[in-house]
Amino acid sequence: MNRWLDDYRRDGYVVIRSAFPSSITDAARTAVGSGAIVVVDSAGERQELNVWTDCGDDLLGMIPRCDTVVDLAETLVGEPVSHWHSKISWKRPGSKGTWDWHQDYGFWIEEGCPRPAMTTVSIALDAQDPSNGCLRVIPGSHLAGDIDHPAVGAGRAADPTVVAGLIDEHGVVDLELAPGDLVAFHCRTLHGSGPNASERSRAILHCSYNAMSNEPSNPFFPGHRVRPIERVADDRLLGGRWASVDAASRFIPAAENGYVNEGYTVLDG
Numbered sequence: 001m002n003r004w005l006d007d008y009r010r011d012g013y014v015v016i017r018s019a020f021p022s023s024i025t026d027a028a029r030t031a032v033g034s035g036a037i038v039v040v041d042s043a044g045e046r047q048e049l050n051v052w053t054d055c056g057d058d059l060l061g062m063i064p065r066c067d068t069v070v071d072l073a074e075t076l077v078g079e080p081v082s083h084w085h086s087k088i089s090w091k092r093p094g095s096k097g098t099w100d101w102h103q104d105y106g107f108w109i110e111e112g113c114p115r116p117a118m119t120t121v122s123i124a125l126d127a128q129d130p131s132n133g134c135l136r137v138i139p140g141s142h143l144a145g146d147i148d149h150p151a152v153g154a155g156r157a158a159d160p161t162v163v164a165g166l167i168d169e170h171g172v173v174d175l176e177l178a179p180g181d182l183v184a185f186h187c188r189t190l191h192g193s194g195p196n197a198s199e200r201s202r203a204i205l206h207c208s209y210n211a212m213s214n215e216p217s218n219p220f221f222p223g224h225r226v227r228p229i230e231r232v233a234d235d236r237l238l239g240g241r242w243a244s245v246d247a248a249s250r251f252i253p254a255a256e257n258g259y260v261n262e263g264y265t266v267l268d269g
C-alpha cells in the first residue's frame with residue numbers, strides 16, 4: 001500500500017491494475033442504464049448516472065463496502081472512512097456528453113465538509129480509452145488548493161482559466177483502463193472526461209468516501225452523514241454471495257439528487 005500512497009500523494013491519483021475479476025465487473029455491468037438520471041454538461045449534453053448512498057447486500061451495495069476498496073480508501077485518506085456515495089457513470093456508444101473539469105471537493109465543500117479528507121475509488125466496468133471518453137486527470141492538481149467552480153455554460157466547472165494554467169504546467173493523463181482496473185483519486189484532483197466517439201459502451205463505478213472525522217454540516221442527503229461502514233469480506237464478494245445485482249430501489253431519483261443542489265440541471269433518464 002505504501003507505494004500507492006506515495007504515488008497518490010505526489011500525483012493525486014493511483015492506478016491499480018486487475019483489482020477485480022470479470023465475474024464482478026460483468027455482473028455489475030448488468031445494472032448499467034437501469035434507473036439512470038441525466039446530468040447536463042456545460043455544452044448542454046447529457047451524462048447518465050445511477051447514484052446511491054445506502055449500501056445493501058446487493059452487488060452494488062457490497063462493492064463499496066468490500067475490504068479491497070475500503071482498505072485502499074482508508075490508507076489514502078489516512079483514517080477510518082464513511083461511504084459518501086457511489087455511482088455508475090455511463091457513456092452510451094456515440095454519446096456526446098462530457099464531464100467538465102472539476103474537483104469533487106469544489107462541490108462537497110458546499111455540504112460543509114470541513115477538510116478535503118475525501119477520496120474516490122473507481123472501478124472500470126468497460127475498457128476505457130480516449131476514444132470512448134475515459135476519465136482524465138491533471139496530475140498534481142490536488143496540490144493547487146480549492147478552485148472556484150462557477151456556472152459554465154449549461155453546467156458548472158472549475159474556473160477554466162485556472163484549469164488552463166494547470167494543464168500548461170502539469171499536462172493531462174488519460175486513464176486507459178481495462179475492466180477490473182481501479183483508479184483512486186483525491187477529492188481535489190481535477191478530473192473530467194470527453195464524449196464517447198466510439199461504438200463501445202463506457203461504464204465506470206465510482207465509490208466515494210469521507211473521513212469519519214469530517215462530518216458535513218449541511219448534507220444534501222441523510223446518506224452523506226458519516227457512519228461506520230459495515231464491511232464485506234472480499235471472499236464473500238468474490239464468492240458471488242450477494243443478494244441481487246442492482247441497487248435500483250435505492251438509486252436516488254433526479255429530483256432528489258445532490259447534483260440539483262450543486263446547480264446542475266438533472267433530468268430523468
Ligand SMILES: O=C(O)CCC(=O)C(=O)O
Nearest residue numbers: 089099134135192193204
Ligand atoms: O465518469 C466520469 O467520466 C466522471 C464522473 C465525475 O467526475 C462525477 O460524477 O463527478
